[in-house]
Amino acid sequence: MLQMDSFWANIFNRKKAEQAVQELLVQIPLFESLSQRELAALEDILYRRNYKAGELIFRQGEPGAGMYIVLEGTVSIIYEPTGETLTQLSHGDFFGEIALLNETPRSATAQAQTTCTLLGFFQPELLDLLSRNPRLAVKILLPLAQIAGQRLIDADKKLLLMHEALHALQDGSPDLTTEDKYDELSRLPLD
Amino acid sequence: MSYPDSRWIRRGLFLLLGAGSVLLLVALGGIVRLLLISALVAYLADPLVRKLQARGMQRTTAVGLVFFLLTVLVVSGGLVLLPHTLAQLKDIQTGFPADQFSAIIDRVERWVQEISHSFGIEANSLRAQLEELPQRWVGQLPQALPGLMGMLANLTLIPFFSFFLLKDGPSIRKGLINAVPNRYFELTLSILHKMDLQLGGYLRGQFIAALVVAVLATIVLYLFDVPYYLLIGVIAGLANMIPYLGPIAGALLAIIVSMLTQGTIGHAAGLLVAFVVIQQIDNLVIQPLVLSRNVALSPLMILLSVLVGGTLFGFVGLLLAVPATAILKVTIYETVTTLRRYRFG
Incomplete structure (x- = not known):
């Protein structure tokens, strides 16, 4: 019994x-x-991975194979070589999704802050899904493309603001609008 | 008191584990070979299963359907072709048409004697040796019988293993990748993905090209009225997997049999032209269509691999030597390149 x-x-x-x-x-x-x-x-098709506190998930500069979703614990995203913690992610947060589209180098290091359980979704699995179940794969790829597009728009905006701020500094007259731009710049996502 | 570095202990344990695994693989050689062939069959059939899955079919149903179709194909093909094949095999055992055979042997024997004399060597009688051959084959049959029974058992086990490897392939793969430590996890995924991209296209392409060449060669040989057309056609198709040497071997075999039986130069020349055309079709039409990826192997590497494969594993080794070398080359190349990108190298 x-x-x-x-x-x-x-x-x-x-x-x-x-x-x-x-x-x-x-x-x-x-x-x-x-x-x-x-x-x-x-x-x-997701991989469930467990990490000890302090364990590296991936290193900045390494080719990215896919994205991670935090199921349990906290993950730090660290910019090297300064070692500055850019953000801390917890339950429900995700990172590295652009690596699903392209095997580009990771833009920062991810490290488990506490004992963590992550769900990994990787490019080989997405491509495999595309051949087995194209309808489902497209339903994932479309928002992924939208996220990538939004990132591009943000990056463009950031570049423009930086360009304008640089010109203002070169002219030696940082005015009120320039400070507003600094504020706006700091509010934009880092990646 | 100093303790040895734990890293060295770990490396030693890994080495021991590696050596133990190799020993185990050697000890279980037969089963490992069976599993490898089954895995290859499953790997070749996987795109068909995916195509059915893309049409909304469950994997198990798709695998069942693919195996059902393959069984129907093999059984019906066997029922049609087996009587012909057995008859042709029997022909080989009983011998060629006696008078033509005798005339050709005499001709060849005269050439051999003349050449031997000019080099001051005394040649043994070719006729006596050839006449001994069938008796020698029949004499060896009792020893070969257990081997034949084993081969039959293997032929039943391979579809069985292939079915389950194909059905559970994704979960087996996932389970194995899950066992990889975190540090090497993404690296392993990346290497396996690239190997699959490189080898999948190559192996499936080679298989389809061999099949098409076998069919074309069989048709040509049948039209040229060459005996044993089916056997020679299949051998020519299989030999096609060996670059450079294979196509020549297939054509040579066909021409020799044609010379021995029909004996006319015109007939042999016609066959030669037909085989050159088949080769051109293979190189210019079939291979570009089916070989999405090619693994560049140097002629020296091909020759060496064929020699080693043939010496170690006989006829099967001869045929599988080039694909096996391609697998080895891609594995080493992708592992080293990816390790460097992940800063391990």
Whole structure:
């Protein structure tokens, strides 16, 4: 009876864990348009990785293979060589999504701040999904392209503001509008 | 008291583990070979399963359908071709048409004697040796019988293993990658992905090209009325997987058999032209269509790999030597390149 109980408990715990993962996934902009069944299919191709506190997830400059979603714990994103912590990510946050499109070098280092459990979604799996289930892959790729496009717009805006601020500094007359631009610049995302 | 560095202990343990794994693989050689061939079959069939999955079919159903179609193809092909093949094999055992055979042997024997004399060597009688051949083959049959039974058992096990490797392939792959430590995880994913890109196209392309060449060669040989057309056609297709040497070997075999049986130069010349045309079709039409990726191997590397494969594993080794060398080359290249990019090298 005890064995039966633990058997059912095991099944229910697994179901609960799967549900928790799917609830987390649907909050991520990349996956918000996916149905329950599609989320389950996506979960099948995700890698669940556990990290000890202080362990490196990836290093700045290394080629990126894909994105990570924080399931448990805290992750620090660190800019090298200064060692400055750019941000700290926790449950439900995600990072490295552009590596799903292109194997570009990582722009910062990711390190586990506490014991962490991450879900990894990688380019080989996305490409594999594209050949097996193109409809689902396109539903992921479209918001990914939108995120990449938004990043490009932000980067353009940032570049323009920096350009204007640099000109103002060269002219030696940083005025009120220049300070406003500094503020705006600091509010823009770093990557 | 000083303790050895724990890193060295770990490296030593890894070495021991590696050596143990190699020993285990050697000890289980037969099973490992079976699994490797099954994995190759599953790998070749995987794109078909994906195509069915893309049409909304569940993987298990898709794998079942692919295996059902393959079984129908193999069984119906076997039912049509096996009687011909067996008849042709029997022909080889009983011998060529006696009078033509005798005349050609006499001619060849005269050449050999003349050449031997000019070099001051006494040649043994070719006729006597050739006449001994069938008896020698029949004599060896009882020893070969257990091997044949084993081969039959393997032929039943390969589809069985292939089915499960194809069905559970993605979860097996995921399980193996999950076992990789965090530090090497992305690196491993990247290497495997690049190897798959390089080798998938190459191996599947080689297989399709061999199949097309076998069909074309069989048709040509049938039209030229060459006996054993089916066997020679299949051998020519399989040999096509060996660059440079394979196509020549296939054509030579066909021409020799044609000379031995029909004996006319015109016939042989026609066959030579037909095989050159098949080669051109293969090089200019089939390979560019089906070989999405090519693995550049130098002629010296090909020759060496064929010699080593043939010496170690016989006929199968001869055929699989070049694909195996390509796999090895891509594995080493991709591992070293990716390791450098991840700053390990």
